[in-house]
Amino acid sequence: MSGHPSYQPQSAFMRWMERRLPIGGLIYSSFVAYPTPRNLNYWWTFGGILAFMLGVQIVTGVVLAMHYTPHVDYAFDSVEQIMRDVNYGWLLRYLHANGASMFFLAAYIHLFRGMYYGSYKEPREVLWILGVILLLLIIMTGFMGYVLPWGQMSFWAATVITNLFSAIPLVGESIVTWLWGGFAVGNPTLNRFYSLHYLLPFVIAGVVGLHIWALHMVGQNNPAGVEPKTEQDTVAFTPYATIKDSFLLAVFCIMFAWFVFYIPNFLGHPDNYIPANPAVTPMHIVPEWYYLPFYAILRAIPNKLLGVMALGASILILAFLPWLDTSRVRSARYRPAYRQFFWVFVIVCIGLGWLGSKPPEGNYVLFARIFTAYYFAFFLVILPVLGKIERTKALPNSISESVLREGKPIGAPAPPPASAKV
Protein backbone atom coordinates (compact mmCIF):
# COMPACT_ATOMS: atom_id res chain seq x y z
CA MET A 1 0.00 0.00 0.00
CA SER A 2 1.11 3.49 -0.73
CA GLY A 3 1.44 4.57 2.90
CA HIS A 4 4.13 2.05 3.62
CA PRO A 5 7.63 3.06 2.69
CA SER A 6 9.29 1.02 0.02
CA TYR A 7 12.49 -0.86 0.57
CA GLN A 8 15.60 1.30 0.96
CA PRO A 9 18.74 -0.86 1.09
CA GLN A 10 20.90 0.30 3.97
CA SER A 11 24.25 -1.05 2.96
CA ALA A 12 26.28 -0.72 -0.22
CA PHE A 13 26.25 -4.49 -0.56
CA MET A 14 22.45 -4.70 -0.38
CA ARG A 15 22.15 -1.84 -2.90
CA TRP A 16 24.47 -3.79 -5.19
CA MET A 17 22.47 -6.96 -4.57
CA GLU A 18 19.08 -5.33 -5.06
CA ARG A 19 19.93 -4.47 -8.66
CA ARG A 20 20.83 -8.09 -9.37
CA LEU A 21 18.57 -10.23 -7.15
CA PRO A 22 15.92 -8.14 -5.37
CA ILE A 23 15.51 -10.60 -2.51
CA GLY A 24 15.82 -7.87 0.12
CA GLY A 25 12.92 -6.02 -1.43
CA LEU A 26 10.86 -9.21 -1.64
CA ILE A 27 11.39 -10.00 2.03
CA TYR A 28 10.72 -6.39 2.97
CA SER A 29 7.48 -6.15 1.03
CA SER A 30 6.29 -9.60 2.18
CA PHE A 31 7.22 -9.62 5.85
CA VAL A 32 7.90 -6.04 6.91
CA ALA A 33 5.80 -3.50 5.05
CA TYR A 34 3.08 -6.00 4.10
CA PRO A 35 -0.22 -4.51 5.29
CA THR A 36 -2.22 -6.78 7.60
CA PRO A 37 -5.74 -6.04 8.81
CA ARG A 38 -5.48 -4.30 12.15
CA ASN A 39 -8.11 -6.49 13.81
CA LEU A 40 -6.38 -9.88 13.40
CA ASN A 41 -6.75 -11.99 16.54
CA TYR A 42 -4.63 -14.88 17.83
CA TRP A 43 -6.40 -17.40 15.62
CA TRP A 44 -4.45 -15.80 12.77
CA THR A 45 -1.08 -16.79 14.22
CA PHE A 46 -1.36 -20.48 13.37
CA GLY A 47 -0.13 -20.06 9.79
CA GLY A 48 3.18 -18.86 11.17
CA ILE A 49 3.19 -21.68 13.72
CA LEU A 50 2.63 -24.17 10.89
CA ALA A 51 5.56 -22.77 8.93
CA PHE A 52 7.70 -23.11 12.07
CA MET A 53 6.55 -26.71 12.62
CA LEU A 54 7.35 -27.61 9.01
CA GLY A 55 10.86 -26.32 9.67
CA VAL A 56 11.12 -28.35 12.89
CA GLN A 57 9.98 -31.53 11.12
CA ILE A 58 12.38 -31.09 8.22
CA VAL A 59 15.39 -30.33 10.43
CA THR A 60 14.76 -33.15 12.93
CA GLY A 61 13.75 -35.50 10.11
CA VAL A 62 16.90 -34.96 8.06
CA VAL A 63 18.96 -35.61 11.17
CA LEU A 64 17.01 -38.74 12.10
CA ALA A 65 17.52 -40.04 8.55
CA MET A 66 21.27 -40.07 9.23
CA HIS A 67 20.72 -42.79 11.84
CA TYR A 68 17.71 -44.70 10.60
CA THR A 69 17.86 -47.90 8.49
CA PRO A 70 14.88 -48.51 6.18
CA HIS A 71 14.95 -52.31 6.25
CA VAL A 72 12.43 -54.65 7.86
CA ASP A 73 15.20 -56.40 9.82
CA TYR A 74 16.87 -53.24 11.10
CA ALA A 75 14.30 -50.45 11.15
CA PHE A 76 12.90 -51.15 14.62
CA ASP A 77 16.35 -51.65 16.11
CA SER A 78 17.74 -48.54 14.45
CA VAL A 79 14.96 -46.48 16.02
CA GLU A 80 15.81 -47.97 19.41
CA GLN A 81 19.45 -47.19 18.73
CA ILE A 82 18.49 -43.59 18.05
CA MET A 83 16.70 -43.56 21.40
CA ARG A 84 19.53 -45.13 23.42
CA ASP A 85 22.86 -44.63 21.68
CA VAL A 86 22.75 -41.63 19.36
CA ASN A 87 23.74 -38.38 21.08
CA TYR A 88 20.51 -36.53 21.84
CA GLY A 89 18.74 -39.09 19.65
CA TRP A 90 15.92 -39.37 22.18
CA LEU A 91 15.35 -35.63 21.97
CA LEU A 92 15.39 -35.51 18.18
CA ARG A 93 13.02 -38.45 17.84
CA TYR A 94 10.59 -37.18 20.47
CA LEU A 95 10.65 -33.73 18.83
CA HIS A 96 9.88 -35.33 15.47
CA ALA A 97 7.15 -37.69 16.74
CA ASN A 98 5.43 -35.10 18.92
CA GLY A 99 6.12 -32.47 16.29
CA ALA A 100 3.80 -34.36 13.96
CA SER A 101 1.01 -34.08 16.54
CA MET A 102 1.70 -30.38 17.07
CA PHE A 103 1.70 -29.90 13.28
CA PHE A 104 -1.74 -31.46 12.96
CA LEU A 105 -3.07 -29.58 15.99
CA ALA A 106 -2.01 -26.27 14.44
CA ALA A 107 -3.33 -27.34 11.02
CA TYR A 108 -6.77 -28.19 12.41
CA ILE A 109 -6.99 -24.91 14.35
CA HIS A 110 -5.91 -23.07 11.19
CA LEU A 111 -8.59 -24.91 9.20
CA PHE A 112 -11.38 -24.29 11.72
CA ARG A 113 -10.39 -20.62 11.87
CA GLY A 114 -10.77 -20.42 8.09
CA MET A 115 -14.20 -22.01 8.35
CA TYR A 116 -15.38 -19.77 11.19
CA TYR A 117 -14.38 -16.52 9.52
CA GLY A 118 -15.27 -17.59 5.96
CA SER A 119 -11.69 -17.25 4.77
CA TYR A 120 -12.43 -19.56 1.83
CA LYS A 121 -14.86 -17.18 0.16
CA GLU A 122 -14.26 -15.14 -2.96
CA PRO A 123 -11.51 -14.12 -3.77
CA ARG A 124 -9.66 -16.67 -1.59
CA GLU A 125 -10.87 -19.93 -3.21
CA VAL A 126 -7.49 -20.90 -4.65
CA LEU A 127 -5.76 -20.04 -1.39
CA TRP A 128 -8.21 -22.34 0.37
CA ILE A 129 -7.83 -25.20 -2.13
CA LEU A 130 -4.05 -25.02 -1.77
CA GLY A 131 -4.66 -25.39 1.95
CA VAL A 132 -6.75 -28.53 1.37
CA ILE A 133 -3.94 -29.91 -0.83
CA LEU A 134 -1.51 -29.18 2.02
CA LEU A 135 -3.80 -31.05 4.41
CA LEU A 136 -3.81 -34.07 2.10
CA LEU A 137 -0.03 -33.91 1.80
CA ILE A 138 0.58 -33.75 5.54
CA ILE A 139 -1.85 -36.64 6.06
CA MET A 140 0.12 -38.75 3.55
CA THR A 141 3.47 -37.69 4.97
CA GLY A 142 2.42 -38.31 8.56
CA PHE A 143 1.09 -41.74 7.69
CA MET A 144 4.27 -42.83 5.90
CA GLY A 145 6.40 -41.50 8.73
CA TYR A 146 4.40 -43.49 11.25
CA VAL A 147 5.20 -46.69 9.32
CA LEU A 148 8.98 -46.20 9.50
CA PRO A 149 9.63 -47.37 13.12
CA TRP A 150 8.20 -50.73 11.97
CA GLY A 151 6.40 -51.52 15.18
CA GLN A 152 3.12 -53.38 15.34
CA MET A 153 1.03 -50.25 14.84
CA SER A 154 3.30 -49.13 12.01
CA PHE A 155 2.92 -52.41 10.19
CA TRP A 156 -0.83 -52.69 10.63
CA ALA A 157 -1.44 -49.06 9.81
CA ALA A 158 0.41 -49.66 6.54
CA THR A 159 -1.66 -52.78 5.90
CA VAL A 160 -5.03 -51.21 6.65
CA ILE A 161 -4.39 -47.96 4.79
CA THR A 162 -2.93 -49.55 1.66
CA ASN A 163 -5.85 -51.99 1.67
CA LEU A 164 -8.22 -49.04 1.35
CA PHE A 165 -7.28 -49.09 -2.33
CA SER A 166 -8.43 -52.72 -2.66
CA ALA A 167 -11.97 -51.37 -2.43
CA ILE A 168 -11.62 -49.98 -5.96
CA PRO A 169 -13.52 -52.30 -8.30
CA LEU A 170 -11.55 -54.43 -10.79
CA VAL A 171 -8.10 -52.87 -10.45
CA GLY A 172 -8.02 -52.54 -6.65
CA GLU A 173 -5.95 -55.66 -5.96
CA SER A 174 -3.40 -54.81 -8.66
CA ILE A 175 -3.03 -51.31 -7.25
CA VAL A 176 -2.43 -52.68 -3.75
CA THR A 177 0.22 -55.13 -5.01
CA TRP A 178 1.84 -52.25 -6.87
CA LEU A 179 1.84 -50.09 -3.74
CA TRP A 180 3.38 -52.92 -1.70
CA GLY A 181 5.93 -54.09 -4.26
CA GLY A 182 5.07 -57.60 -3.09
CA PHE A 183 2.23 -59.86 -2.05
CA ALA A 184 2.01 -58.25 1.38
CA VAL A 185 3.40 -55.22 3.21
CA GLY A 186 7.12 -55.91 3.35
CA ASN A 187 10.60 -54.57 2.79
CA PRO A 188 9.86 -52.93 -0.60
CA THR A 189 6.92 -51.15 1.04
CA LEU A 190 9.08 -49.83 3.87
CA ASN A 191 11.75 -48.66 1.41
CA ARG A 192 9.38 -46.67 -0.77
CA PHE A 193 7.58 -45.17 2.19
CA TYR A 194 10.92 -43.96 3.50
CA SER A 195 11.79 -42.43 0.14
CA LEU A 196 8.43 -40.67 -0.12
CA HIS A 197 8.43 -39.59 3.52
CA TYR A 198 11.70 -37.80 2.81
CA LEU A 199 10.40 -36.29 -0.43
CA LEU A 200 6.94 -35.05 0.53
CA PRO A 201 7.96 -32.39 3.10
CA PHE A 202 9.77 -30.57 0.32
CA VAL A 203 6.67 -30.83 -1.86
CA ILE A 204 4.77 -29.39 1.12
CA ALA A 205 7.28 -26.56 1.36
CA GLY A 206 6.70 -25.83 -2.33
CA VAL A 207 2.92 -25.76 -1.95
CA VAL A 208 3.33 -23.57 1.16
CA GLY A 209 5.16 -21.16 -1.15
CA LEU A 210 2.15 -21.14 -3.48
CA HIS A 211 -0.18 -20.80 -0.47
CA ILE A 212 1.69 -17.70 0.73
CA TRP A 213 1.89 -16.33 -2.79
CA ALA A 214 -1.89 -16.67 -3.16
CA LEU A 215 -2.33 -15.14 0.29
CA HIS A 216 -0.28 -12.09 -0.65
CA MET A 217 -2.23 -11.77 -3.87
CA VAL A 218 -5.64 -11.53 -2.20
CA GLY A 219 -4.63 -10.31 1.25
CA GLN A 220 -5.58 -11.76 4.60
CA ASN A 221 -9.15 -12.19 5.67
CA ASN A 222 -9.92 -10.82 9.14
CA PRO A 223 -12.38 -11.37 12.00
CA ALA A 224 -14.81 -8.79 10.60
CA GLY A 225 -14.78 -10.41 7.18
CA VAL A 226 -14.82 -7.06 5.36
CA GLU A 227 -11.94 -6.11 3.13
CA PRO A 228 -9.52 -3.35 4.18
CA LYS A 229 -10.63 -0.15 2.45
CA THR A 230 -8.37 2.57 3.74
CA GLU A 231 -4.93 2.79 5.19
CA GLN A 232 -6.29 2.97 8.71
CA ASP A 233 -7.73 -0.53 8.31
CA THR A 234 -4.26 -2.07 8.16
CA VAL A 235 -1.03 -2.09 10.08
CA ALA A 236 2.41 -3.15 8.89
CA PHE A 237 3.33 -6.83 9.23
CA THR A 238 6.42 -5.84 11.20
CA PRO A 239 6.25 -5.22 14.09
CA TYR A 240 2.53 -5.87 14.63
CA ALA A 241 1.98 -9.34 13.14
CA THR A 242 5.56 -10.40 13.77
CA ILE A 243 5.26 -9.78 17.50
CA LYS A 244 1.82 -11.34 17.75
CA ASP A 245 2.97 -14.44 15.83
CA SER A 246 6.13 -14.69 17.92
CA PHE A 247 4.25 -14.47 21.19
CA LEU A 248 1.81 -17.25 20.40
CA LEU A 249 4.60 -19.30 18.84
CA ALA A 250 6.44 -19.08 22.18
CA VAL A 251 3.31 -20.22 24.04
CA PHE A 252 2.84 -23.03 21.53
CA CYS A 253 6.47 -24.11 21.97
CA ILE A 254 5.98 -24.30 25.75
CA MET A 255 3.17 -26.80 25.17
CA PHE A 256 5.29 -28.63 22.57
CA ALA A 257 8.19 -28.83 25.02
CA TRP A 258 5.87 -30.05 27.78
CA PHE A 259 4.90 -33.00 25.60
CA VAL A 260 8.48 -33.69 24.49
CA PHE A 261 10.05 -33.53 27.94
CA TYR A 262 7.32 -34.74 30.27
CA ILE A 263 4.88 -36.98 28.38
CA PRO A 264 6.67 -37.89 25.14
CA ASN A 265 4.68 -41.09 24.64
CA PHE A 266 1.30 -39.78 25.71
CA LEU A 267 0.08 -39.36 22.13
CA GLY A 268 1.70 -42.55 20.88
CA HIS A 269 0.55 -46.11 21.24
CA PRO A 270 2.41 -48.71 23.39
CA ASP A 271 1.89 -51.41 20.73
CA ASN A 272 4.30 -49.58 18.47
CA TYR A 273 7.11 -50.56 20.83
CA ILE A 274 6.48 -54.18 19.79
CA PRO A 275 8.38 -55.09 16.58
CA ALA A 276 6.17 -55.62 13.55
CA ASN A 277 4.71 -59.10 13.30
CA PRO A 278 2.83 -59.97 10.10
CA ALA A 279 1.20 -62.97 11.82
CA VAL A 280 -0.59 -61.11 14.61
CA THR A 281 -2.85 -58.08 14.41
CA PRO A 282 -3.02 -56.13 17.68
CA MET A 283 -6.37 -56.60 19.40
CA HIS A 284 -7.28 -52.98 19.12
CA ILE A 285 -5.68 -51.06 16.29
CA VAL A 286 -6.15 -47.33 16.06
CA PRO A 287 -4.38 -44.66 14.05
CA GLU A 288 -2.72 -41.63 15.60
CA TRP A 289 -5.17 -39.18 17.18
CA TYR A 290 -5.10 -36.80 14.22
CA TYR A 291 -6.62 -39.41 11.88
CA LEU A 292 -9.28 -40.65 14.28
CA PRO A 293 -12.23 -38.59 12.93
CA PHE A 294 -11.62 -39.93 9.42
CA TYR A 295 -11.15 -43.44 10.80
CA ALA A 296 -14.50 -43.17 12.59
CA ILE A 297 -16.17 -42.16 9.33
CA LEU A 298 -14.58 -45.15 7.57
CA ARG A 299 -15.89 -47.55 10.20
CA ALA A 300 -19.30 -45.96 10.51
CA ILE A 301 -20.34 -47.23 7.09
CA PRO A 302 -21.03 -50.98 6.95
CA ASN A 303 -19.89 -51.33 3.34
CA LYS A 304 -16.25 -51.47 2.33
CA LEU A 305 -16.36 -49.44 -0.87
CA LEU A 306 -18.78 -46.85 0.50
CA GLY A 307 -16.77 -46.57 3.71
CA VAL A 308 -13.58 -45.86 1.78
CA MET A 309 -15.41 -43.37 -0.44
CA ALA A 310 -16.80 -41.59 2.62
CA LEU A 311 -13.31 -41.41 4.10
CA GLY A 312 -11.96 -39.79 0.94
CA ALA A 313 -14.98 -37.54 0.53
CA SER A 314 -14.71 -36.28 4.10
CA ILE A 315 -11.42 -34.61 3.18
CA LEU A 316 -12.05 -33.74 -0.47
CA ILE A 317 -15.37 -32.06 0.32
CA LEU A 318 -13.37 -29.27 1.99
CA ALA A 319 -12.07 -28.23 -1.42
CA PHE A 320 -15.64 -27.48 -2.54
CA LEU A 321 -16.45 -25.40 0.52
CA PRO A 322 -16.18 -22.03 -1.29
CA TRP A 323 -19.07 -23.08 -3.53
CA LEU A 324 -21.10 -25.04 -0.99
CA ASP A 325 -21.41 -22.06 1.32
CA THR A 326 -23.86 -19.75 -0.44
CA SER A 327 -23.77 -16.93 2.10
CA ARG A 328 -22.11 -13.72 1.01
CA VAL A 329 -21.24 -12.78 4.59
CA ARG A 330 -17.83 -14.13 5.49
CA SER A 331 -17.42 -13.91 9.24
CA ALA A 332 -19.49 -16.03 11.62
CA ARG A 333 -19.59 -12.94 13.85
CA TYR A 334 -22.38 -11.65 11.66
CA ARG A 335 -23.99 -15.04 11.03
CA PRO A 336 -25.76 -16.05 14.26
CA ALA A 337 -27.25 -19.28 12.90
CA TYR A 338 -24.11 -20.36 11.08
CA ARG A 339 -22.14 -19.80 14.28
CA GLN A 340 -24.25 -22.40 16.09
CA PHE A 341 -24.04 -24.95 13.29
CA PHE A 342 -20.29 -24.34 13.15
CA TRP A 343 -19.74 -25.12 16.82
CA VAL A 344 -21.88 -28.23 16.52
CA PHE A 345 -19.64 -29.20 13.60
CA VAL A 346 -16.54 -28.73 15.75
CA ILE A 347 -18.07 -30.87 18.51
CA VAL A 348 -19.02 -33.51 15.91
CA CYS A 349 -15.43 -33.62 14.60
CA ILE A 350 -14.04 -34.01 18.12
CA GLY A 351 -16.75 -36.58 18.87
CA LEU A 352 -15.81 -38.53 15.75
CA GLY A 353 -12.22 -38.47 16.94
CA TRP A 354 -13.25 -39.94 20.28
CA LEU A 355 -15.44 -42.57 18.59
CA GLY A 356 -12.57 -43.48 16.28
CA SER A 357 -10.54 -44.51 19.32
CA LYS A 358 -13.30 -46.82 20.55
CA PRO A 359 -13.96 -50.38 19.38
CA PRO A 360 -16.45 -50.59 16.49
CA GLU A 361 -19.39 -52.04 18.38
CA GLY A 362 -22.75 -51.17 19.93
CA ASN A 363 -23.60 -47.55 20.55
CA TYR A 364 -20.19 -46.37 19.36
CA VAL A 365 -21.15 -47.38 15.83
CA LEU A 366 -24.57 -45.76 16.20
CA PHE A 367 -23.12 -42.42 17.29
CA ALA A 368 -20.40 -42.62 14.65
CA ARG A 369 -23.19 -42.92 12.05
CA ILE A 370 -25.13 -39.97 13.45
CA PHE A 371 -22.01 -37.82 13.60
CA THR A 372 -20.92 -38.88 10.10
CA ALA A 373 -24.36 -37.90 8.83
CA TYR A 374 -24.02 -34.47 10.43
CA TYR A 375 -20.49 -34.08 9.06
CA PHE A 376 -21.71 -34.45 5.49
CA ALA A 377 -25.03 -32.70 6.05
CA PHE A 378 -23.12 -29.65 7.30
CA PHE A 379 -21.44 -29.29 3.92
CA LEU A 380 -24.13 -30.59 1.59
CA VAL A 381 -27.35 -29.36 3.21
CA ILE A 382 -26.80 -26.82 5.99
CA LEU A 383 -24.27 -24.57 4.26
CA PRO A 384 -26.05 -24.28 0.89
CA VAL A 385 -29.48 -23.71 2.46
CA LEU A 386 -28.40 -21.51 5.36
CA GLY A 387 -26.80 -18.96 3.07
CA LYS A 388 -30.17 -18.36 1.43
CA ILE A 389 -32.40 -18.14 4.52
CA GLU A 390 -30.19 -16.81 7.30
CA ARG A 391 -30.79 -13.28 8.65
CA THR A 392 -27.30 -11.93 9.08
CA LYS A 393 -26.31 -9.02 11.28
CA ALA A 394 -25.35 -5.68 9.78
CA LEU A 395 -21.74 -5.65 8.63
CA PRO A 396 -19.45 -2.83 9.79
CA ASN A 397 -18.54 -0.32 7.12
CA SER A 398 -14.87 -0.90 7.67
CA ILE A 399 -12.37 -2.79 9.80
CA SER A 400 -11.44 0.32 11.76
CA GLU A 401 -15.09 0.98 12.49
CA SER A 402 -15.53 -2.53 13.88
CA VAL A 403 -12.44 -2.07 16.04
CA LEU A 404 -12.77 1.52 17.21
CA ARG A 405 -16.52 1.83 17.73
CA GLU A 406 -17.20 -1.82 18.49
CA GLY A 407 -19.24 -2.12 15.35
CA LYS A 408 -21.34 1.00 15.78
CA PRO A 409 -21.46 3.05 12.58
CA ILE A 410 -19.35 6.15 12.56
CA GLY A 411 -20.32 9.31 10.71
CA ALA A 412 -17.02 10.77 9.65
CA PRO A 413 -13.93 8.63 9.22
CA ALA A 414 -12.06 8.46 12.50
CA PRO A 415 -8.63 10.08 12.51
CA PRO A 416 -5.89 7.53 11.92
CA PRO A 417 -4.52 6.37 15.26
CA ALA A 418 -0.86 6.76 15.89
CA SER A 419 -0.31 3.02 15.81
CA ALA A 420 -1.39 2.78 12.20
CA LYS A 421 1.36 5.11 11.04
CA VAL A 422 4.38 3.04 10.31
Add this chain to the structure above:
Amino acid sequence: MSVLGGDGRTRRELTQPAGAGCGWTDGQKGTTHVTTMSSAEPTRRDFLYIATASVAGIGAAATLVPLITQMNPDASTIAAGAPIEVDLSPIADGQVVKVFWRGKPIYVNHRTKKQIEEAQNVDVAKLPDPQPDSARVKPGHDQWQVLIGICTHLGCIPIAHQGPYDGYFCPCHGSVYDTSGRIRQGPAPLNLALPPYEFLSDTKIKIG
Protein backbone atom coordinates in the same frame (compact mmCIF):
# COMPACT_ATOMS: atom_id res chain seq x y z
CA MET B 1 -4.21 -5.64 -41.58
CA SER B 2 -2.66 -8.99 -41.95
CA VAL B 3 0.73 -10.44 -41.49
CA LEU B 4 1.90 -12.97 -43.93
CA GLY B 5 3.15 -16.32 -42.72
CA GLY B 6 6.80 -17.23 -43.24
CA ASP B 7 5.93 -19.13 -46.36
CA GLY B 8 4.02 -16.19 -47.80
CA ARG B 9 0.57 -17.73 -47.60
CA THR B 10 -2.38 -16.16 -45.87
CA ARG B 11 -3.33 -17.78 -42.58
CA ARG B 12 -6.46 -17.99 -40.46
CA GLU B 13 -7.09 -14.67 -38.80
CA LEU B 14 -6.40 -14.58 -35.09
CA THR B 15 -7.64 -11.34 -33.65
CA GLN B 16 -6.26 -10.08 -30.39
CA PRO B 17 -7.60 -7.13 -28.41
CA ALA B 18 -5.51 -4.00 -28.21
CA GLY B 19 -3.09 -3.89 -25.36
CA ALA B 20 -2.61 -7.62 -25.22
CA GLY B 21 0.78 -8.60 -26.52
CA CYS B 22 0.57 -7.93 -30.22
CA GLY B 23 -1.60 -4.85 -30.36
CA TRP B 24 -0.50 -1.26 -30.06
CA THR B 25 -2.12 2.14 -29.87
CA ASP B 26 -1.32 4.91 -32.26
CA GLY B 27 -0.60 7.86 -30.01
CA GLN B 28 -1.31 10.56 -32.60
CA LYS B 29 -4.55 9.37 -34.04
CA GLY B 30 -5.79 7.63 -30.91
CA THR B 31 -6.88 4.67 -32.96
CA THR B 32 -6.14 1.09 -32.08
CA HIS B 33 -4.44 -1.27 -34.44
CA VAL B 34 -5.05 -4.95 -34.04
CA THR B 35 -2.46 -7.44 -35.05
CA THR B 36 -3.81 -10.40 -36.85
CA MET B 37 -2.12 -13.63 -37.73
CA SER B 38 -3.39 -15.40 -40.74
CA SER B 39 -3.53 -19.09 -41.50
CA ALA B 40 -6.26 -20.36 -43.73
CA GLU B 41 -4.46 -23.62 -44.44
CA PRO B 42 -2.33 -25.84 -42.21
CA THR B 43 1.26 -25.30 -43.14
CA ARG B 44 4.31 -27.49 -43.07
CA ARG B 45 5.29 -25.59 -39.93
CA ASP B 46 2.03 -26.59 -38.24
CA PHE B 47 2.78 -30.19 -39.10
CA LEU B 48 6.24 -29.89 -37.62
CA TYR B 49 4.84 -28.42 -34.38
CA ILE B 50 2.35 -31.25 -34.01
CA ALA B 51 4.87 -33.93 -34.93
CA THR B 52 7.44 -32.55 -32.47
CA ALA B 53 4.92 -32.34 -29.65
CA SER B 54 3.70 -35.86 -30.39
CA VAL B 55 7.19 -37.34 -30.28
CA ALA B 56 7.93 -35.54 -27.02
CA GLY B 57 4.62 -36.65 -25.54
CA ILE B 58 5.05 -40.29 -26.53
CA GLY B 59 8.62 -40.21 -25.25
CA ALA B 60 7.51 -38.81 -21.90
CA ALA B 61 4.77 -41.41 -21.63
CA ALA B 62 7.21 -44.21 -22.47
CA THR B 63 9.54 -42.98 -19.72
CA LEU B 64 6.71 -43.44 -17.24
CA VAL B 65 6.55 -47.19 -17.95
CA PRO B 66 9.78 -48.15 -16.12
CA LEU B 67 9.14 -45.51 -13.45
CA ILE B 68 5.77 -47.05 -12.64
CA THR B 69 6.46 -50.75 -13.14
CA GLN B 70 9.58 -50.67 -10.93
CA MET B 71 7.13 -50.52 -8.04
CA ASN B 72 5.57 -53.90 -8.87
CA PRO B 73 6.96 -57.04 -7.12
CA ASP B 74 10.52 -57.69 -8.27
CA ALA B 75 11.91 -61.00 -9.52
CA SER B 76 13.19 -62.14 -6.12
CA THR B 77 9.85 -61.41 -4.46
CA ILE B 78 8.05 -63.43 -7.11
CA ALA B 79 10.59 -66.27 -6.81
CA ALA B 80 10.12 -66.33 -3.04
CA GLY B 81 6.41 -66.85 -3.69
CA ALA B 82 6.93 -70.43 -4.94
CA PRO B 83 4.54 -73.19 -3.72
CA ILE B 84 5.02 -74.67 -0.25
CA GLU B 85 4.09 -78.10 1.14
CA VAL B 86 2.32 -78.56 4.47
CA ASP B 87 2.25 -81.84 6.41
CA LEU B 88 -1.22 -82.25 7.91
CA SER B 89 -0.56 -85.29 10.13
CA PRO B 90 0.50 -83.39 13.29
CA ILE B 91 -2.58 -81.10 13.21
CA ALA B 92 -5.02 -82.32 15.87
CA ASP B 93 -8.81 -82.32 15.62
CA GLY B 94 -10.07 -78.77 16.16
CA GLN B 95 -6.61 -77.25 15.80
CA VAL B 96 -5.84 -74.31 13.50
CA VAL B 97 -2.32 -74.01 12.14
CA LYS B 98 -0.95 -70.86 10.57
CA VAL B 99 1.64 -71.08 7.77
CA PHE B 100 3.03 -68.36 5.55
CA TRP B 101 2.91 -68.28 1.79
CA ARG B 102 3.82 -65.14 -0.16
CA GLY B 103 3.91 -63.20 3.08
CA LYS B 104 0.27 -64.06 3.70
CA PRO B 105 -0.85 -66.11 6.68
CA ILE B 106 -2.64 -69.31 5.58
CA TYR B 107 -4.93 -70.94 8.12
CA VAL B 108 -5.16 -74.73 7.98
CA ASN B 109 -8.15 -75.64 10.13
CA HIS B 110 -8.72 -79.27 11.12
CA ARG B 111 -12.45 -78.94 11.71
CA THR B 112 -14.41 -81.06 14.18
CA LYS B 113 -17.56 -82.95 13.12
CA LYS B 114 -19.69 -80.37 14.93
CA GLN B 115 -18.02 -77.52 13.08
CA ILE B 116 -18.48 -79.23 9.73
CA GLU B 117 -22.16 -79.83 10.39
CA GLU B 118 -22.70 -76.24 11.48
CA ALA B 119 -20.95 -74.94 8.40
CA GLN B 120 -22.99 -77.19 6.11
CA ASN B 121 -26.38 -76.48 7.73
CA VAL B 122 -26.43 -72.77 6.93
CA ASP B 123 -29.08 -71.16 4.77
CA VAL B 124 -26.70 -70.11 2.01
CA ALA B 125 -29.15 -67.64 0.50
CA LYS B 126 -29.04 -65.51 3.64
CA LEU B 127 -25.27 -65.04 3.59
CA PRO B 128 -23.73 -61.70 2.51
CA ASP B 129 -21.45 -63.60 0.11
CA PRO B 130 -23.45 -66.78 -0.62
CA GLN B 131 -21.26 -69.87 -0.95
CA PRO B 132 -21.99 -73.42 0.24
CA ASP B 133 -19.41 -75.04 2.51
CA SER B 134 -18.74 -77.65 -0.19
CA ALA B 135 -17.40 -74.93 -2.48
CA ARG B 136 -14.84 -73.94 0.14
CA VAL B 137 -13.20 -77.32 0.77
CA LYS B 138 -11.76 -79.99 -1.49
CA PRO B 139 -14.16 -82.88 -2.21
CA GLY B 140 -13.70 -85.69 0.30
CA HIS B 141 -11.63 -83.48 2.63
CA ASP B 142 -14.44 -81.75 4.52
CA GLN B 143 -12.39 -81.66 7.71
CA TRP B 144 -9.62 -79.55 6.13
CA GLN B 145 -10.44 -75.91 5.70
CA VAL B 146 -7.53 -74.02 4.12
CA LEU B 147 -7.90 -70.26 3.68
CA ILE B 148 -5.97 -67.02 3.52
CA GLY B 149 -6.14 -65.46 6.97
CA ILE B 150 -6.50 -61.90 5.76
CA CYS B 151 -9.70 -60.04 6.48
CA THR B 152 -11.33 -59.01 3.22
CA HIS B 153 -12.17 -55.64 4.73
CA LEU B 154 -8.80 -53.95 5.19
CA GLY B 155 -6.27 -56.73 5.52
CA CYS B 156 -5.98 -57.43 9.23
CA ILE B 157 -5.38 -60.96 10.51
CA PRO B 158 -8.58 -62.48 11.96
CA ILE B 159 -8.17 -64.50 15.12
CA ALA B 160 -9.15 -68.18 14.93
CA HIS B 161 -11.72 -69.72 17.28
CA GLN B 162 -13.23 -66.34 18.07
CA GLY B 163 -16.62 -64.78 17.52
CA PRO B 164 -20.15 -66.16 17.72
CA TYR B 165 -19.60 -68.80 15.01
CA ASP B 166 -16.39 -70.23 16.53
CA GLY B 167 -14.73 -69.29 13.27
CA TYR B 168 -12.65 -66.16 12.83
CA PHE B 169 -12.98 -62.68 14.25
CA CYS B 170 -11.17 -59.62 12.95
CA PRO B 171 -10.15 -57.34 15.82
CA CYS B 172 -9.70 -54.30 13.60
CA HIS B 173 -13.21 -53.53 12.49
CA GLY B 174 -15.26 -56.35 13.92
CA SER B 175 -15.85 -58.66 10.95
CA VAL B 176 -17.05 -62.14 11.97
CA TYR B 177 -16.44 -65.26 9.86
CA ASP B 178 -17.75 -68.81 10.42
CA THR B 179 -15.61 -71.99 10.39
CA SER B 180 -15.98 -72.07 6.64
CA GLY B 181 -14.42 -68.59 6.48
CA ARG B 182 -17.64 -67.03 5.23
CA ILE B 183 -18.44 -63.48 6.24
CA ARG B 184 -21.39 -63.38 8.65
CA GLN B 185 -21.26 -59.96 10.33
CA GLY B 186 -19.32 -56.74 10.01
CA PRO B 187 -17.95 -54.51 7.25
CA ALA B 188 -15.98 -57.10 5.25
CA PRO B 189 -17.63 -57.56 1.85
CA LEU B 190 -16.41 -61.07 0.95
CA ASN B 191 -15.65 -64.48 2.40
CA LEU B 192 -12.03 -65.17 3.35
CA ALA B 193 -10.15 -65.97 0.16
CA LEU B 194 -8.98 -69.50 -0.60
CA PRO B 195 -5.38 -70.03 -1.72
CA PRO B 196 -4.68 -72.29 -4.68
CA TYR B 197 -3.80 -75.67 -3.15
CA GLU B 198 -4.05 -79.38 -3.81
CA PHE B 199 -3.84 -82.59 -1.82
CA LEU B 200 -0.65 -84.49 -2.62
CA SER B 201 -1.82 -87.26 -0.29
CA ASP B 202 -4.36 -87.48 2.52
CA THR B 203 -1.89 -85.90 4.91
CA LYS B 204 -0.05 -83.48 2.69
CA ILE B 205 -1.07 -80.39 0.73
CA LYS B 206 0.78 -78.12 -1.64
CA ILE B 207 -0.13 -74.42 -1.42
CA GLY B 208 0.57 -72.27 -4.44
